[in-house]
Every structure is written in C-alpha cells, then in structure tokens.
Amino acid sequence: MELSPEKNAKVFKAFCDEKRLAILELLRSGEKCACVLLDDLDMGQSGLSYHMKILCESGIVESRQEGKWTHYKISDQGSREALLLLKAITTPNAAANDKGCCSK
Amino acid sequence: MELSPEKNAKVFKAFCDEKRLAILELLRSGEKCACVLLDDLDMGQSGLSYHMKILCESGIVESRQEGKWTHYKISDQGSREALLLLKAITTPNAAANDKGCCSK
DNA sequence: ATTTCATATTGACATTTTTTGATTTGGCGC
C-alpha cells in the first residue's frame, strides 16, 4: 500500500460526494453494468462516467470490460486498503508528545 | 451512529484535503493548541480555523477551550465511527443480486 | 473599562470540482 498525502486524499475523495456514495451503495449488491447504474441513478451518461473514473482511480472500484459494456464492482483490495489507511490516519502514534504550549 | 448520504459525505470530507491530512498527522501525536498547529503548518490563522471547523464538524476532531486557547485532538469515538462507516459502505450486503443486465 | 491576544467570521477572489451537451472512440454485427 502506497502512502502520500496526495494519494491518501484521492482515496477518500471517493467517499465525500453524495453521488458517489449512491453509486457505491448500488455496487454493494454486486457487480453492475454502467447501463444499470445509469437508470437507477439520477444522472446523465457523461456524469456517471466522470464519477466512475474517480471511483476507479481511488482504487475503491474495479471495472471489467465485456464487449462494449463496462461492469463495475467494489474492489475488495481497495476497500481493505482504504480501511487500513483510515485506521492509520486516525490512530495516535506511539510517542504521544504532550509537550506543553502556550500557557499550559 | 447516524446515517445519511449527506452526513456520510461530510465525515469523509475531513480526509480528502491534503492540508487537513497534515493537521490530522500532527494531532496523531496528541492534543495540540491551535498556535502550535499554526507554526508547524504552512497556513495562515484564518485558514487553519476554516479547516479546524470542517474537521470538528466531521466528528473526527474534538476541541477544548482553555481560556483563550483552543486545543484540538483526534476524537476517539469519531474515528471509531468513521471506521465503521467506511466498512459499512464498502462491504457487500447480504443479498448479492447478480441479476443480469445488457447482454449478460 | 480598556487593552491585548487567540481564534472565529466575513467578503472578495482564485482554484477546483461538478454538471451538461456535443463529439469521439472503440467494439460488435451486418
């Protein structure tokens, strides 16, 4: 798993937009073709494509080409990594330095 | 833990900006006063205040007033909830419906 | 009460992200 502020921010971009959360919610029930997503969601074809690109680049979603259709699903590995990353970001690190500041 | 696409997106907004990731990284080593954050980070006072507000509203950071100083720290509960939320969002739900679509 | 200092808020502006419609690309069948 790679680490860099840039990459990390990118991962979480997947989750900070309501439309993308809606897409993920649909994908929770299994792999879906873009056309299915398209008529379950209130958005146009190019809009969906835009969001799918962001989701794929974040690593949370994988795509699979099948003829002229594209199928998307939640990436097992991507999800696992995001979870680890979130844990890492929010866990106090070993040497909790409470060096004073200000008046304290 | 409350759920709504809106609230969920808000939680993850905390993590999708590099400056905020930098702030969280500093907070990992323990509670910090705004003034300390201020000179460890390359940003102005009002900028810091702006980001701290977002972090607090996401539930990931807690603030504590002490006289005229404000101390910030990573919220244990907020982090735990974010982790659960992320898990929920990315975990396939029970009834994996693979109903066909398109040609499939 | 006045001053001082830390932080919050505001408003103007720049930057980034998202939306929309039009066009392009690429696979498939004819």
Added chain:
DNA sequence: GCGCCAAATCAAAAAATGTCAATATGAAAT
C-alpha cells in the same frame, strides 16, 4: 467498409471549495 451502440472525452457553464486580508468576538490581564 458502414452503421450502431456503450462509454469516454472534451469544452463551456455552474457550483462548491479553499485562500487571503480585514474585521469581529470573547476571554484574560491590567
């Protein structure tokens, strides 16, 4: 090849977000 369809890309507009400087608020000290 040509036409058809799904999806990607592009370009322009719209909306949201981040930045910066100025000002306001509120607590403490004098």
